[in-house]
Amino acid sequence: MLEARGVSKRYGARHAVREVSLTARAGELVAIIGPNGAGKTTLLSILAGETRPDGGTVSRPPTEIGWVPQQPALYGRLTVAENLRLFARLERCADVSAAVERMLVQTGLGDRAADRVETLSGGNRQRVNVAIGLLSEPAVLLLDEPSTALDPGQRERLWEFLRALVEGGTAIVYSTHNVQEAERHAHRVVVLADGEVVYVGSPRELEDTVGATGLGFEAAFVEFLRRRGH
């Protein structure tokens, strides 16, 4: 499980994240949603150990957390297999070849293993990006806008893949602009606005809180933010 307590980050006078606490239990899918500039990416990069917070704690070190950044972090001139092999070695995977093979199978990129990443489509690059985050079989996986570059078919395959991981006990925290994606896949949603957590609960509970049952989750979410002045 992953637990963050009182995490804060400031850029100059602006509070990107303010006193945020959240938990993700094993086998749970947690979505972080909120308007643009709410601090979703900053919060995830702090949880991933990529950004140093000004305050607060994260229960796990970065090496125990799988991280899939929004922009694919890959070497374009290396092949898919070479990228996976490099990061498997850097992650100190016990069996590098087996880890690479497993991720090629799981992401369905076996036939593109020898292709340079620079020749792949945006969707396939994102699949490699996700695969790198999963190389060390982490107990916690963080994904920042994972489906942004994917077409509907690829998006569906990604969620099937993530659901399988969750069923295997992995805790997954992801951010998304797509509110329906949060409603459909997340066990819990964390609503961020201006760097603060304004809601934590299931999508249905958010609809109940707003009193907009029947309008749909997206309308309830917009109404929730409007009432809070966002």
Place this chain on the structure above:
Amino acid sequence: MRWLLLKDLQILRRSPLLVALLVIYPIVVSVLIGLALSRGPEKPRVAIVNEVPAGGEVISLGGEQVDTKQYSDQLYAAVDPVRVSSRAEAEELVRDGEVLGALIVPADITTKLQSGLEPATIEVLYNAEDPVKAQLVQDTIKSQVQDANAALTRKFTDVALGYLNLVVSGGDFSFLGRSFEVLGLGPAEQVLRQAQAKVRPNSPEARQIQQVISFARLARENLDLSDEVLSSVGQPIRVDARVVEGSGSAALSSFAVALAVTVSLMFVTLLLAAGTLALEREENAFRRLVRGLVSRTTLLAEKVGLAAACSSVVAVVMLCGLALFVELEWARFPLWVVAAVAAALGFAAMGAAIGALAREVRAASLLAFMVSLPIAFLALVPSGAVSGALYDVTQAISALFPFDPALAAVGAALDGSGGLLGPLVHLLVLTLAFGVAARLGLRRFG
């Protein structure tokens, strides 16, 4: 770190055009700079019009036959002569750029030289469109004419001294095929003393003879000194060359090699270090790497090491290649390697500092290129080209960058000019300083 090194080498191997440009371009530029700074053409191509008739080259000076052809031959040997028959033809060749200049030797040159009354004149034509080439022609011909002048002056001096000796001591003199006996001041004094003994002492005749004897003695004694005076006139200025700054032992060719290698090292290392570090940012991989996979310091050390290793190999290979054409001391090979590695480390640390400022490879490369040329040219500003205070400023600024000590280190490694230790320590200090600057830059890198 080795996996990162392997990854960077794979990326370089898959960028053959980039690597080729990275290696070939600086080598071509540096060799061109080295050649431009070291020398012009070996011998300027000069058209020669010799209007002196055949057999007219020999002149008679003081009864001695002097063949002026030896002086013209010296001049022709100093240039690449193109013999033409007329002034018009020579002018056309100069205008067309076929030759750098033309030398016209007039028919009356030997007559004027023999008379000693009027200076002989040779005419030089050159194309002034290229001032460097024009200067080369002028300098070459001027140098040879000065040599000839010096030799002829010695001949004239010898002749004048012969005439003076005749006046002082007497002897035979030949003129227009007739021989004359000249009494001379010394024998004249003897004759007068004999005549004085035959007249009455203290008589007016004896006093007049004594006056003439005194004049003859005074004239003889003073004219005896005239050979030294004439010798001094024949060679009015003597040159005493002394080196007061630098060892003076560096050959121009080895300086050109050192310069070429240092410029290549600078370009290759700066571009590699800055480019590979910026690539991590451009590919968004940097933040993924430093979140526990590798430390920023390790990443920095890997980039500096990679750039320094690659460029050291390029520099040593380049030195070996140049040694086939320029005489270099193979016994100093270990020092070449030491100097190349030290210089490469200095440039690599500086390149990493540049790379830490840029978000993209292209921006890092441009920045490295823009920084490298001014620091190279600044270090090459010669003393005397600018005012003393400005020169001190250029030296102080150059000392802050690796080019100056790198050039000194490579030069010292090649031919022992100056010491090697000083530049090596200087490079080590700069490597550490730029390494710290790069590490600080990486704190904001992401």
